[in-house]
Amino acid sequence: MADTIQTTQLNRARSATEHPVKRFFRATEIDTRLLGMVGALLIIWIGFQVLTGGLFLTPRNLWNLTVQTSSVAIMATGMVLVIVTRNIDLSVGSVLGFCGMIMGVLQAQILPQYLGMDSSLTWIVTLACGILIGAAIGALHGSIIAFLNVPSFIVTLGGLLVWRGATWFVTSGQTVAPMNPTFRLMGGGTEGSIGATVSWIVGIIACLAIVGAIINSRKQRKRFGFPRRPIWAEYFLSILSCALVLLAVWVATIYYWPVNIARKYAEANAIAWPEGGLQISHGIAIPVLMAIAVGIVMTFVSTRLRFGRYVFALGGNPEAAELAGIKTRWVTIRIFMLMGILCAVAAAISTARLNAATNAQGELDELYTIAAAVIGGTSLAGGVGTIAGAMIGALVMQSLQSGMVLLGIDSPLQRIVVGIVLVLAVWADTVYRTRAK
Structure with a gap:
């Protein structure tokens, strides 16, 4: 028990002297390599968004x-x-x-x-x-x-x-x-695809599963005496994860069937074609x-x-x-x-x-x-x-x-780009592991 208290006090003392960003990543336990990959993905998306108009x-x-x-x-x-x-x-x-x-x-x-x-x-x-x-x-x-x-x-x-x-x-x-x-x-x-209604149901179930997994992980850490994340970090991870899930579901539900396919569907099911067209969501x-x-x-x-x-x-x-x-x-x-x-x-x-x-x-x-x-x-x-x-x-x-x-x-040229990206990824992995030693 004394060892546990001493370890906790040392962790608190170390956290007090750490840089805020480093302290944040330590508290949330976010994988920095994974975060870097997500950042690279966002850069690619924004770059292509600009280049493709x-x-x-x-x-x-x-x-x-x-x-x-x-x-x-x-x-x-x-x-x-x-x-x-x-x-x-x-x-x-x-x-x-x-x-x-x-x-x-x-x-x-x-x-x-x-x-x-x-x-x-x-x-x-x-x-x-x-x-x-x-x-x-x-x-x-x-x-x-x-x-x-x-x-x-x-x-x-x-x-x-x-x-x-x-x-x-x-x-x-x-x-x-x-x-x-x-x-x-x-x-x-x-x-x-499963449509808008079922997609939102799946999204809500996914959010509940994420929150449940975080709560269960905290309980297991407490049970076996492992260090637990600060409560604010648990809330942050829950909110961020659920927000990303619901954002993905929203994007899937605002993509509608092409007009010609929607018109054929309306005719086959005796649905009156509205003035603004029939918007049927693809969903996930x-x-x-x-x-x-x-x-x-x-x-x-x-x-x-x-x-x-x-x-x-x-x-x-x-x-x-x-x-x-x-x-x-x-x-x-x-x-x-x-x-x-x-x-x-x-x-x-x-x-x-x-x-x-x-x-x-x-x-x-x-x-x-x-x-x-x-x-x-x-x-x-x-x-x-x-x-x-x-x-x-x-x-x-x-x-x-x-x-x-x-x-x-x-x-x-696409293959050339893919080949270059693969070589750069292996090089980055080598550099990362060399510095980690």
């Missing part, structure tokens, strides 16, 4: 930006665990393309013969098969890496070529379309909800489960992890299986959004996925990385691409 920060572009980010963000959550264990996966784009083509063939050519064209079971069977195939591919990669001791770079580089070629052989290079109507909801669009897109759900699950897996602790232990010191009794080979296999599953989920979103499965699907996604993880603070040296950071990194990458498209920049 006000086209970037519109509800339409921001809504489309979140939808386009979803598939890469989902894969980036898995790439964090892969890189944390000092591995790499260069095959994610090709695995996405292969799973997408298999799911496209299933629902466009095979399942209609048994379930009918518009069966409600088609999308379930399709998604389940895609996930199983993704898991099998990941298990194959992981087994070769873990048991044959082939470097992950070589295994997944081979996978990049093999699964891209296999995608072509599935249909001899033909595009497969259209997709099942229910399956297409995972791609977003006017029908693939389904793929965005899927990405958020994956992010929450992956955060829980990496921070709350034994498997997550094993992953970071393996990345921090492989030899020590093995001596501690961790079955490092099986951990590696499970990581790549999880990566394959996430590729399949991303493939479902991508295929549904395009309403087709193509041979070019997923090309260069491995670059964007790795870049998102690295920009998000995942160290290529292993042992360090966050799911939230990787998802923000994916948003940064997609924001760059979206802004360059609005500016009419050619695709080759």
Whole structure:
């Protein structure tokens, strides 16, 4: 008890002499690297807003930006665990393309013969098969890496070529379309969103969950005798988090259906067309909800489960992890299986959004996925990385691409910019870790 009181008094004395900004970050426990990334994202958004003449920060572009980010963000959550264990996966784009083509063939050519064209079971069977195939591919990669001791770079580089070629052989290079109507909801669009009312309900539930999590964290810290944040810091984090959630919901709800689609909807449902037009809100897109759900699950897996602790232990010191009794080979296999599953989920979103499965699907996604993880603070040296950071990194990458498209920049120059950003991110990570030692 005396030690606890003494520690508290020392912390108070140290806080009194600290700079106010440093004291603020210490009290709120905000990750400064994550905050820096958010700041960089805001700079990018404001820059493109000025350069595009006000086209970037519109509800339409921001809504489309979140939808386009979803598939890469989902894969980036898995790439964090892969890189944390000092591995790499260069095959994610090709695995996405292969799973997408298999799911496209299933629902466009095979399942209609048994379930009918518009069966409600088609999308379930399709998604389940895609996930199983993704898991099998990941298990194959992981087994070769873990048991044959082939470097992950070589295994997944081979996978990049093999699964891209296999995608072509599935249909001899033909595009497969259209997709099942229910399956297409995972791609977003006017029908693939939940509307204004449900969006606000989701936003309120999210705010309640955030406040509940902060209260529970405070109770747990008190229970185990850990230092607690000042009460003002708890209120600040609660208000800030809820404000950001409600702001995102508001932006999603002020993006309305295009006039032609709204008019067809009104005619189909015998709704009189008002003088000012019919404004039907998109709300939050389904793929965005899927990405958020994956992010929450992956955060829980990496921070709350034994498997997550094993992953970071393996990345921090492989030899020590093995001596501690961790079955490092099986951990590696499970990581790549999880990566394959996430590729399949991303493939479902991508295929549904395009309403087709193509041979070019997923090309260069491995670059964007790795870049998102690295920009998000995942160290290529292993042992360090966050799911939230990787998802923000994916948003940064997609924001760059979206802004360059609005500016009419050619695709080759876009790739040059992405490559430069990736190198700068790794350099910044190296500098940060050198100074932290």
